[in-house]
Amino acid sequence: MKNINISVEHLNVFYGKNQALHDITLDIPAKKVTALIGPSGCGKSTLLRTFNRMNDMIKGARIEGAVRVDDENIYDRAMDVVQLRRRIGMVFQKSNPFPKSIYDNVAYGPRINGLGSRQELDGIVEQSLQRAALWDEVKDRLKHSALDLSGGQQQRLCIARSLAVNPEILLMDEPASALDPIATAKIEDLIHELKEAYTILIVTHNLQQAARVSDYTAFFYLGKLIEYDKTRKIFTQPEQTQTEEYVTGKFG
Amino acid sequence: MTEHILKRFDDQLEKLEKRIGKMADLVQQQVSEAMHALQTSDTSLAQTVIEMDDKVDLYDTKIEKLCMRLLALQQPVAADLRMVLSSLSVNRNLERMGDAAVNIAERVAMIAPHAELIQKTQVVKMGEVAADMIRDAMKAFVNVDVGLARSVAVRDSVVDEFDQQNFDRLTARMKKSPDLAEAASHLLLVSRNIERLADEATNIAEETVFIADAKFVKHQGWGQKIAEDDQERSE
Ligand SMILES: Nc1ncnc2c1ncn2[C@@H]1O[C@H](COP(=O)(O)OP(=O)(O)O)[C@@H](O)[C@H]1O
Numbered sequence: 001m002k003n004i005n006i007s008v009e010h011l012n013v014f015y016g017k018n019q020a021l022h023d024i025t026l027d028i029p030a031k032k033v034t035a036l037i038g039p040s041g042c043g044k045s046t047l048l049r050t051f052n053r054m055n056d057m058i059k060g061a062r063i064e065g066a067v068r069v070d071d072e073n074i075y076d077r078a079m080d081v082v083q084l085r086r087r088i089g090m091v092f093q094k095s096n097p098f099p100k101s102i103y104d105n106v107a108y109g110p111r112i113n114g115l116g117s118r119q120e121l122d123g124i125v126e127q128s129l130q131r132a133a134l135w136d137e138v139k140d141r142l143k144h145s146a147l148d149l150s151g152g153q154q155q156r157l158c159i160a161r162s163l164a165v166n167p168e169i170l171l172m173d174e175p176a177s178a179l180d181p182i183a184t185a186k187i188e189d190l191i192h193e194l195k196e197a198y199t200i201l202i203v204t205h206n207l208q209q210a211a212r213v214s215d216y217t218a219f220f221y222l223g224k225l226i227e228y229d230k231t232r233k234i235f236t237q238p239e240q241t242q243t244e245e246y247v248t249g250k251f252g
Numbered sequence: 253m254t255e256h257i258l259k260r261f262d263d264q265l266e267k268l269e270k271r272i273g274k275m276a277d278l279v280q281q282q283v284s285e286a287m288h289a290l291q292t293s294d295t296s297l298a299q300t301v302i303e304m305d306d307k308v309d310l311y312d313t314k315i316e317k318l319c320m321r322l323l324a325l326q327q328p329v330a331a332d333l334r335m336v337l338s339s340l341s342v343n344r345n346l347e348r349m350g351d352a353a354v355n356i357a358e359r360v361a362m363i364a365p366h367a368e369l370i371q372k373t374q375v376v377k378m379g380e381v382a383a384d385m386i387r388d389a390m391k392a393f394v395n396v397d398v399g400l401a402r403s404v405a406v407r408d409s410v411v412d413e414f415d416q417q418n419f420d421r422l423t424a425r426m427k428k429s430p431d432l433a434e435a436a437s438h439l440l441l442v443s444r445n446i447e448r449l450a451d452e453a454t455n456i457a458e459e460t461v462f463i464a465d466a467k468f469v470k471h472q473g474w475g476q477k478i479a480e481d482d483q484e485r486s487e
């Protein structure tokens with residue numbers, strides 16, 4: 001694997017006495033889509049959240065091992081977590097537009113980062129909405145409230161908002177699980193296009209979705225990484241019987 | 253507590269206590285993450301607080317069902333009955349705390365453009381006091397520690413005082429610079445929500461006293477009640 005973006009080494013994550021992840025080691029390639037799959041409670045979200053240190057605040061949560069983003073251990077004492085979270089965008093299950101206009105939602109991050117000129121912002125807003133495949137649908141009503149958009153549009157708006165600050169990595173935790181099939185298909189198309197420019201990690205409980213959108217797939221079971229390979233391989237000829245049973249729907 | 257003849261009843265009471273404990277942990281996490289997100293203008297962290305609400309709601313439903321089952325099938329009386337009723341009530345208090353934390357989290361993005369305002373208020377301090385109150389209220393409830401419960405109720409007025417100060421300071425700023433009005437209004441509502449957190453913690457503290465000796469202190473005004481109790485005792 002070349003161009004490794006995130007490297008996980010012997011990662012253990014505990015919530016109090018419970019161990020949620022056991023000795024996970026894997027490399028996430030740059031500018032590819034990697035899907036995390038497995039039954040509910042197997043630790044997918046926990047792993048995703050270690051990449052932007054979102055587990056830090058949880059009472060009793062403890063982490064062993066290393067997570068390197070571009071060769072830098074993000075669990076290093078010197079790491080600036082706020083800075084890290086700006087480098088790593090996150091898209092959630094519930095779309096969460098701010099109660100502001102479409103324009104102001106996308107311009108939000110750049111403004112916070114101190115970009116001010118109208119022209120600059122206009123450019124970023126258009127480009128981000130283009131990339132999120134939403135521009136054509138909203139270009140005539142940028143001043144309208146984001147809350148008037150449909151669920152699928154809101155989710156793409158949230159993706160546009162993440163893109164506006166130029167992240168390197170996008171974390172998506174079940175980004176389409178609240179959407180109808182058409183809106184889901186649009187998000188899947190979008191993921192496909194975004195990997196040209198971003199490293200994408202997606203948690204999904206929808207196996208067909210993982211198969212459709214990802215280049216690599218990691219299968220987890222009870223907090224352990226059972227198998228990690230090219231998606232093609234996982235869905236046609238997995239090495240492990242547990243993987244085989246899961247992807248063929250025998251358990252989960 | 254001595255064991256009941258019916259082991260199943262004890263098991264269910266224990267289950268109830270465990271679930272309440274877990275729900276309280278979740279809500280405390282929501283509160284501390286919401287406050288942290290506010291202070292660091294971290295909208296991602298704020299969103300995790302919002303998403304956690306589904307989990308809290310799930311616990312809420314589970315606890316309510318369990319209480320209903322206990323009431324219908326085991327017909328608890330006396331101390332047991334008070335325990336089940338109080339659990340229902342604490343469950344509701346926790347659920348509302350979760351809502352207040354979500355409400356705070358939802359305002360993070362709107363305050364972030366003028367995050368410097370936060371330091372001009374007592375919001376952070378107030379959040380710390382409220383978080384301590386919640387922790388102590390739950391501790392008091394679980395251990396039926398009436399002394400600790402009273403200490404929670406006493407702190408409620410400190411939080412009210414902070415809220416009033418925040419109101420004065422923020423409205424003064426809004427008058428001076430109207431462009432701060434949006435962020436300042438949201439921060440005012442954050443302050444109001446922290447005040448709600450403290451109120452709910454106080455309600456839980458009151459339940460503890462109810463469990464302990466069935467004295468119904470709610471709506472009587474704590475200060476007065478404590479004074480009366482002390483007088484009773486000295487008589
Ligand atoms: N905040 C938390 N506190 C305690 N335990 C947690 C927390 N979040 C997740 N867990 C536990 O960690 C395990 C993995 O959960 P999670 O990563 O959410 O799984 P998934 O996303 O695969 O459904 C589960 O057993 C879950 O109960």
Ligand SMILES: [Mg+2]
Binds near residue numbers: 044045046203
């Ligand atoms: Mg999950």
